[in-house]
């Protein structure tokens with residue numbers, strides 16, 4: 181596996197592979213890799229001649245400086261894991277390798293067509309601008325045939341698909357299911373920051389989400405929303421930031437189960453100092 185840090189080197193390696201007619205897959209990550217990432221990497225490895233994984237804690241998508249400072253990093257371990265999974269290139273740049281000073285300091289401009297006005301977009305102003313900024317850069321460096329994203333970041337996938345459509349990228353976006361710990365807790369790099377007790381408490385998030393499916397369609401969306409919020413908040417150490425039942429395509433809240441064929445319950449919960457997100461398909 182090649183570990184590449186400069187954009188020029190990455191582009192030249194990719195160009196070489198493309199000249200040989202090889203297909204290229206990309207998995208963008210922020211490192212501190214876990215089984216959730218591995219599921220994307222394995223799919224990418226299987227479906228493409230060349231598998232590229234980026235490991236980059238993108239500063240422009242952090243609206244909270246403490247979150248950026250405490251974000252777990254372990255490049256050596258990540259490199260060993262990716263090597264063992266047969267990855268061809270790990271792209272691990274420093275911020276100055278991908279951004280000019282101006283790009284670092286200015287909010288990236290993008291027309292989200294309203295997709296940033298709900299859930300994560302509302303709670304983390306500028307977050308998705310940074311996500312679109314880095315993913316569009318990675319797509320233009322790597323020009324992959326396929327790129328892999330996890331459904332755990334549900335709103336992110338919707339926004340990346342919009343970005344691909346509106347910015348004219350030619351590739352397939354592959355959406356991958358949420359990988360969970362045995363307890364049901366969605367795997368996340370931030371889980372490392374939980375104490376043993378917090379980890380146990382956090383397992384209640386998925387327990388409540390899973391139970392919520394049984395109430396569709398007998399309870400109206402607004403009532404189910406209140407029920408999920410109350411049940412999670414009743415658990416030790418958990419505080420819901422938002423829970424929304426949305427149309428899975430438009431991310432807009434639904435008021436009746438007949439409003440959409442594809443419906444997802446999306447939640448963000450604070451567990452101690454850690455902010456955890458999860459979601460479940462309700463219809």
Ligand code: AMP
Pocket residue numbers: 208209210211215216217219220328329330331332333356357358359360366367368369
């Ligand atoms: P991150 O490193 O958190 O930016 O995640 C990189 C990619 O891995 C994103 O597309 C995430 O949605 C995906 N991902 C993270 N956690 C999981 C998980 N538990 N299951 C599936 N995909 C995940």
